Amino acid sequence: MADTTTNETPLVDVRHLKEYFPVNTGFFKSTPLKAVDDVSFQIKRGETLGLVGESGCGKTTVGRTILHLYEPTDGEVVYDGRPIKTKEDIKWFRTKSTMVFQDPYSSLNPRMTVSDIIGEPLDVHHMCSNAKEREERILKLMDRVGLNSEHASRYAHEFSGGQRQRIGIARSLAVDPEFIVCDEPVSALDVSIQAQVINMFDELQDQMGLTYLFIAHDLLVVRHISDRIAVMYLGKMVELADAGEIYDHPLHPYTKSLISAVPIPDPKIARANKRIPLQGDIPSPLNAPSGCPFRTRCPYAQEKCGETMPAFDEVSPGHFVACHRVAEING
Amino acid sequence: MALLEVKDLHTSFFTDAGEVKAVNGVSFNLDRGETLGIVGESGSGKSVTVYSIMQILAPAGRIVSGSVKLDGQELVGAGEKVMRDVRGNKISIIFQDPMTSLNPTYTIGDQLMEAILLHTDRTKQQAWDRAVEMLRLVNVNEPEKRMKQYPHEFSGGMRQRVMIAMALACEPDILVADEPTTALDVTIQAQILELMQKLQKELGMAIIMITHDLGVVAQMCDEIVVMYAGSYCERGTADEIFYNPKHEYTKGLLRSIPTMSTMGQKLQPITGTPIDLLNLPKGCPFAPRCEAAMKVCIRQAPESMVINADHKASCWMNVKAMAEKLGADATSNALEQGLSLEEALAQGAEAEKQGLEATVTYVEESSYIRDEELRSARTQAAEDVARSAGDPNHPFGDHGADLIGDAGLMDARGAGSRILKQSERAASHGEKGGEE
Ligand SMILES: Nc1ncnc2c1ncn2[C@@H]1O[C@H](COP(=O)(O)OP(=O)(O)OP(=O)(O)O)[C@@H](O)[C@H]1O
Ligand SMILES: Nc1ncnc2c1ncn2[C@@H]1O[C@H](COP(=O)(O)OP(=O)(O)O)[C@@H](O)[C@H]1O
Ligand code: SF4
Ligand code: SF4
Ligand SMILES: [Mg+2]
Ligand SMILES: [Mg+2]
Numbered sequence: 001m002a003d004t005t006t007n008e009t010p011l012v013d014v015r016h017l018k019e020y021f022p023v024n025t026g027f028f029k030s031t032p033l034k035a036v037d038d039v040s041f042q043i044k045r046g047e048t049l050g051l052v053g054e055s056g057c058g059k060t061t062v063g064r065t066i067l068h069l070y071e072p073t074d075g076e077v078v079y080d081g082r083p084i085k086t087k088e089d090i091k092w093f094r095t096k097s098t099m100v101f102q103d104p105y106s107s108l109n110p111r112m113t114v115s116d117i118i119g120e121p122l123d124v125h126h127m128c129s130n131a132k133e134r135e136e137r138i139l140k141l142m143d144r145v146g147l148n149s150e151h152a153s154r155y156a157h158e159f160s161g162g163q164r165q166r167i168g169i170a171r172s173l174a175v176d177p178e179f180i181v182c183d184e185p186v187s188a189l190d191v192s193i194q195a196q197v198i199n200m201f202d203e204l205q206d207q208m209g210l211t212y213l214f215i216a217h218d219l220l221v222v223r224h225i226s227d228r229i230a231v232m233y234l235g236k237m238v239e240l241a242d243a244g245e246i247y248d249h250p251l252h253p254y255t256k257s258l259i260s261a262v263p264i265p266d267p268k269i270a271r272a273n274k275r276i277p278l279q280g281d282i283p284s285p286l287n288a289p290s291g292c293p294f295r296t297r298c299p300y301a302q303e304k305c306g307e308t309m310p311a312f313d314e315v316s317p318g319h320f321v322a323c324h325r326v327a328e329i330n331g
Numbered sequence: 332m333a334l335l336e337v338k339d340l341h342t343s344f345f346t347d348a349g350e351v352k353a354v355n356g357v358s359f360n361l362d363r364g365e366t367l368g369i370v371g372e373s374g375s376g377k378s379v380t381v382y383s384i385m386q387i388l389a390p391a392g393r394i395v396s397g398s399v400k401l402d403g404q405e406l407v408g409a410g411e412k413v414m415r416d417v418r419g420n421k422i423s424i425i426f427q428d429p430m431t432s433l434n435p436t437y438t439i440g441d442q443l444m445e446a447i448l449l450h451t452d453r454t455k456q457q458a459w460d461r462a463v464e465m466l467r468l469v470n471v472n473e474p475e476k477r478m479k480q481y482p483h484e485f486s487g488g489m490r491q492r493v494m495i496a497m498a499l500a501c502e503p504d505i506l507v508a509d510e511p512t513t514a515l516d517v518t519i520q521a522q523i524l525e526l527m528q529k530l531q532k533e534l535g536m537a538i539i540m541i542t543h544d545l546g547v548v549a550q551m552c553d554e555i556v557v558m559y560a561g562s563y564c565e566r567g568t569a570d571e572i573f574y575n576p577k578h579e580y581t582k583g584l585l586r587s588i589p590t591m592s593t594m595g596q597k598l599q600p601i602t603g604t605p606i607d608l609l610n611l612p613k614g615c616p617f618a619p620r621c622e623a624a625m626k627v628c629i630r631q632a633p634e635s636m637v638i639n640a641d642h643k644a645s646c647w648m649n650v651k652a653m654a655e656k657l658g659a660d661a662t663s664n665a666l667e668q669g670l671s672l673e674e675a676l677a678q679g680a681e682a683e684k685q686g687l688e689a690t691v692t693y694v695e696e697s698s699y700i701r702d703e704e705l706r707s708a709r710t711q712a713a714e715d716v717a718r719s720a721g722d723p724n725h726p727f728g729d730h731g732a733d734l735i736g737d738a739g740l741m742d743a744r745g746a747g748s749r750i751l752k753q754s755e756r757a758a759s760h761g762e763k764g765g766e767e
Contacts, residue, residue, distance in 0.1 A: 054516045055487070160604050190372040191543055195587035195600035202597065219517060220546070224589035224598070243594060261521035263546025265588055267569040270550040277525065278518045280472070281486045 009081060010042030011211050012066065012179060016075035019058075019065045023286060033285050035061040037235040038075070040312065045178075048205065048212040050226030050243065052219060052258070054282050058235045059215045063181040066213070067097055079179070095125060098172040100165075102184035107168055108156040114167055115152040118142065121174040141170040144207075145200060162193035166200070173204070179211045186221060198225060219262045223247055228318075231255050234293035235285055237312060241319040251321045251330050254278075254294045292324065300325050332403055333360035334504060334537055335384070340397035342376075342383045351608050353379040353392070355561040355616075358635075359554070361505065364531065366538040368552030368569070370545065370584075374608070376561040377541045381507050385422055386414045402504075419450045423498035425491075427510040432494060433482040439466075439493055440478030443500065450501035465496040469526060488519035492526065499530065506531075507539045512547065524551060545588055549573060557581045560606040560616035562632075567642030577644035579624075580617045615647065623648055658683025 017039045020032035036058045043049045051059050064070050066077050068090050077084045077093075084093050101107040108117055118138050121127075128134040139149050145166040156164060165185060172180060182201065186194045198221065204210055216222045222229060223243050230240040231252065239252040250256045257276040264270045278297050283289060291308055295301040304324055312322040323329070342354040354376045361367050369377045382388050384399050386406070399406040401421060406414065426432045434442060443462035447453060453461060459478070466474035469492040482490055491511060498506055508527065512520035524547065531538055540551050548555055549569060556566040557578065564578040576582045583601040603620035612618055618628040625647055633645045662679030670678070 054518060162604070191545070192372050192584060192587055192601040195589075195598035196602075198589070199598055199600060217516060218589075220589040220591070223591070224593050247591070258518060261517040263517075263520070263524075263544060263550045265545035265549050265573070265585070265590060267549040267573050269591075270546065273550070275521050275525065277522060281488060281519075 008044055011045040011047075011080055012043040012213070013078040014039060014041050014062075014066060014075070015078065016040055017062070017065060017072055017077065018074040019061050019070055020073040025286070031286055034235050034288060035285060036065060037288075039232075039235075039237050040075075041230055041237060041240060043179075043211055043213060045211055046205070046209050047228065048214050048226045050222035050229040051213060051215045051232065052217065052222055052229060053232035055217070056282065056285065057232045058285075059232060060183050062232070063099065063183050063213055063215055067099055067181055068093065069099070095175055096177060097179040097181070098175055098177040099181045099183060100169055100172050100185045103188050105161065105164065105188070108164055110155060110157040113153050113155055114142070114147070114159075117156060117167055118170045118174055121171060125175055127175070137174070141173055144173060144204065145170045146196075160193070161189050162196055165189060165197050169197075169200070169204075173208075177210070179213075181213045181215070183215045184217065185214075187216060187218065194221070201225060219259065220265075231258065234282065234288050236293050236309070236322065237320075238294065238322045239320065240312075245319060249319075251315060251319065251326050252294075252323050253298050253300055253329065292322075300329055334363050334402060335361040336398070336400040337380075337384065338398040338400075340380065340383060340399065341395040342379055342388065342392060343395050344389070344391045345393065346391055349609050352611060353561050353608065354383060355611075356397070357556070357558070357561075357563045359556050359563075359566055361537050361539065361554075363504070363537055364535050365554065366531070366540055366552045368548040368555045369539065369541045369558060370543060370548055370555060371558035372543060374606070375558040377558055378509055379561075380558070381424065381509060381539060381541060385418055385424060385507070387418070387424075420501050421503055422505045422507060423501060423503040424507040424509060425494050425498050425511045427513060433490060435482050438479055438481055439485065443478070443493070443497055446497045447500045461500070462496075465500055466493070468499070468530070469493070469496045470522070471496075486519075488515055488522065491515060491519075491523055495523070495526065495530075499534070502534065503536055505537045505539060507541070509541045510543070511540075513542070513544070520547070527551070545573075545584070557584075560611065561608060562616055563635075563645065564617070565638075565642070565644035565646070567638070567644075571638075571642040575638075575642065577638050577642065577649055578617075578646040579621045579648060583621075615645075625651065654683050 017036055018034070019036040020034050022030045023033045025031045039058075039062060041049070051062065053059055061070065065072050068077070068084060079093055079096065082089065082092075084090060112120075115135075115138050118141050119134055122134055122137060128137060138152065142149060142152065147163065147166055147170065151159075151163075156167060159167065165188075169185075185201070186197050189197060201212070201214075202225065205212065212225075214222065214225055226243045228240065229243050229246045231238050231246070231254065233254050239246065239250065239255045241249075246255065247259055250259050257278050260274065260276040261278075264273060280297050283293075283296055289296050289306065291304075291306040292298070292301070292310055295305040298305065302325065308324075310322045310324045312320050313326075315321050315326055337360070338358050340354055340357045341352070344351040344353055357376070357380055359367060369380060371377055379388070379392065382392070383394050384406070386394075388394075394407055397407065401417060404413075406417065433439075437445075440459070440462055443465060444455070444458040447458040447461050448455070451458075451461075462478060463474045466477055471477050471489060471492055477485075482493075485493065495511075506527070511527075512523050515523065527538065528551065530536075538551075540548070542548060552569050554566065555569055555572040557564040557572065557580065559580045564580050565572065565576070567575075572581060573585065576585060580601075583599075586599040587601055589598060601620055602622070606616055606619075612629065614630050614632050615621070615624070615628040616632075618624045621628065628647050633647045635643050635645045636649050638644055638649065658679040660679075661682035662675045665675035665678045666672070
């Protein structure tokens with residue numbers, strides 16, 4: 001199995017993770033939808049791993065399955081050396097990990113005050129011995145994310161998108177997590193607000209030593225915040241490398257195309273940019289192609305690509321690619 | 332004459348909570364074959380601007396004042412008959428969300444044919460052929476088969492391409508695209524943008540591209556209008572806006588986005604929260620969030636100023652920069668004349684202060700600057716600057732008015748600076764003359 005970190009013990013070790021959803025495809029017929037299909041990677045303590053790929057490729061499912069919000073169909077997650085298997089393991093893991101969601105509008109209950117929202121996980125995990133401690137913790141969390149203490153008794157709907165995302169993050173931090181799955185946490189925010197929230201993620205990581213799995217479709221945001229970046233296609237991981245490396249030297253044909261498509265906010269670069277257009281649409285995960293999942297759109301596809309799924313190999317130190325022809329294409 | 336000329340457009344929504352001034356004085360021109368980008372944060376009035384042009388505003392909305400000319404014809408007040416023709420044959424729009432703009436209960440073919448039959452004189456068979464042709468044009472594979480499918484059988488990218496096909500069915504002069512790719516993946520977005528560029532070349536239409544994505548703008552647009560709180564901050568060529576921004580909001584926006592080179596650095600966010608249109612501040616709408624804001628910004632909205640032939644901006648900083656330049660000019664002139672560094676700096680500082688004050692004081696006092704008043708303001712400003720250089724008797728009056736003419740405020744400042752130099756030269760001649 002590919003070990004995607006060097007030397008150190010990873011904080012999060014994802015091994016051959018699979019998540020299949022049963023989908024009705026006719027009378028009494030059910031076909032597994034392979035949302036995540038044999039994915040392995042590691043995340044170091046204090047690191048940010050970016051996760052990118054087209055809509056529906058399985059990013060959210062990877063995040064939720066790691067956290068055991070979905071029961072994995074197969075494979076395992078080892079957290080800080082402890083395999084997450086039993087109910088006890090999961091309960092323990094929940095005190096170490098949490099998730100931040102995309103939509104700051106729908107993920108907060110509008111009828112709860114800010115202090116109730118942030119306090120809820122404290123109550124669920126019995127983390128405070130009395131009301132005073134509870135209040136202190138809530139105010140400290142609000143301070144962490146740059147919210148005013150006067151905001152505590154106000155309702156979520158009274159806040160702007162950026163502020164709501166702060167409330168959501170304060171709530172996530174309540175359990176004092178080490179590991180956070182951030183699922184498109186800035187996508188719903190206006191550009192001018194995005195930068196505030198991105199900086200906050202940065203600062204919280206510095207202060208609290210947090211480890212992030214950062215899912216986003218804006219590749220410039222991901223590049224900005226991530227140490228390493230993983231690229232998914234149709235439930236499979238196709239490339240993983242340092243953030244700079246993957247932009248400067250993408251090796252997988254899909255990654256090359258993806259990165260060439262990023263609109264660069266600089267007219268001269270944007271005009272000179274040679275895009276590598278992708279033909280057709282992403283296939284339905286219900287009938288994914290045999291062999292390499294990308295072969296129906298890959299300009300380099302050959303017969304062997306339809307026969308076997310290419311292995312996720314380390315082609316240069318820390319750079320992993322799943323492509324039969326990686327050497328020829330980049331030779 | 333430009334294809335589309337929008338001048339000082341004001342649109343409001345009259346709601347129970349009060350008048351929402353969604354668009355406050357937007358102006359731009361659009362030529363054939365050109366792509367204009369409208370950028371700004373959500374709620375800044377981008378959509379309402381184009382809905383006003385097409386007159387498809389929600390019932391509470393009304394164009395309050397301003398002019399929209401298409402091929403020289405005034406559209407404001409032209410009546411519904413004219414507008415129906417405009418919308419059918421001259422300006423088409425692609426909306427942000429393709430799912431809500433396609434009817435889920437009709438086939439793609441039915442919807443395309445309906446659009447074609449509505450806007451052109453074709454038989455059903457001809458409309459069918461045309462629809463198939465349009466689908467092929469936007470790279471939908473197996474178009475004959477696709478005609479019989481329903482929207483839910485299409486992916487997001489395909490639905491958006493169908494919307495483009497539908498918008499192009501009437502061969503418009505102007506294609507308005509309101510955030511056409513916001514909901515799409517980057518690879519699909521690249522496909523759609525490239526398709527729009529290709530069709531533009533083939534059909535020669537103009538495009539108005541509304542987006543909050545500066546990357547999309549950089550790739551697509553010749554000209555850019557930046558909006559904030561319904562007002563326009565600046566407009567100019569893409570290169571001017573990106574490489575020479577002259578409004579603090581645009582500068583802040585460009586600083587706040589991650590780029591290829593911000594990795595490992597802190598972004599510089601725009602602070603504060605977005606504007607509340609029901610409570611617009613009196614001066615510059617961006618002042619509450621602007622780190623460079625000066626007193627004048629809070630009291631008086633900045634006028635649009637000419638930066639250069641390709642660029643206009645509404646920000647007091649440009650006046651300040653001009654005053655600073657006057658100061659620097661005065662300093663270097665004084666040095667050239669052999670004054671001590673201390674004296675030269677003092678003279679420069681005085682010229683700068685006077686230049687700024689002269690402009691600002693006047694502008695503060697007038698509620699709305701009419702041309703006549705503006706002219707005398709400029710004369711007054713130039714006068715003060717010249718005086719500050721130590722030559723109160725310089726006969727610049729007539730000369731100054733000539734120089735100032737009808738040009739923009741910046742020209743006036745430039746004139747002020749020239750007058751200043753002249754007066755300095757005159758002064759130094761005088762000194763030299765005395766020595767000789
Ligand atoms: N609960 C579920 N039941 C059935 N199918 C599901 C379920 N959740 C996700 N899927 C399917 O699994 C695949 C991966 O979904 P996922 O939400 O992980 O994608 P994603 O990469 O996060 O996409 P996006 O960028 O749109 O958020 C998709 O085909 C999706 O339709
Ligand atoms: N039907 C309406 N009634 C009242 N206000 C509206 C209506 N439509 C738009 N507005 C207001 O006009 C302003 C500009 O909106 P819009 O042009 O849609 O912004 P955007 O720049 O995001 O496209 C916003 O403050 C919005 O709330
Ligand atoms: S394995 Fe084959 S089809 Fe897949 S990416 Fe490589 S060349 Fe393309
Ligand atoms: S006019 Fe003043 S407040 Fe407005 S953007 Fe310019 S400097 Fe800032
Ligand atoms: Mg998702
Ligand atoms: Mg809009």
